[in-house]
Amino acid sequence: MQFDPALAARAAFERCKSELGSDWSTAVDLEDTFSSNAGEIARHAHLELLALADCHPRARSFQAFCIYITWQQVTEETIARHFQTGINLCEAYLAASDGDLDDDREQITELHESFKAGLGLTEEDEIQIEFRRDTPKGGD
Incomplete structure (x- = not known):
C-alpha cells in the first residue's frame, strides 16, 4: 500500500x-x-x-473514514466478513463518485484491490483473464 490507512482515516474524519x-x-x-x-x-x-454511515450515504469523507477503519479491523481481526464489508463499502463509494476525483478515491481504489486480494478474488480474476486469452474464438 502506498499510504497509511490510519493516517488517511484521521484526515477523512x-x-x-x-x-x-x-x-x-x-x-x-x-x-x-x-x-x-x-x-x-x-x-x-x-x-x-x-x-x-448508513444514515449518511452522501457523507463522502465519513464513508471514506469507514473504509479506512474497516482496513484497520482487517488487520486486527483477519476474517472474511471484514474483507467483504470493505469490498462492499469501497464499491458503494466508487460507484457514487461517478469518476469524480476527490481526496480519497485513489486510496480507496487501492484498498478495494487489497480487500479483494484478501478474499483471493484478484487471483481468480487473473485466472479468468488467462482462460479467456487461451479460449479459441469463433473462426480460430
Missing part, C-alpha cells in the same frame, strides 16, 4: 464534521472508543460507525 450535523458528537465518541480499544469493544464501535 477531520473533514467529515460538517457532513454529519447533529450526529458529529456520536461519531466522535464512537471513533474514540474504536481508536482506544481492541477486541469486542472496538468491533462494536466499528459496527456502530458503519451503522451511522
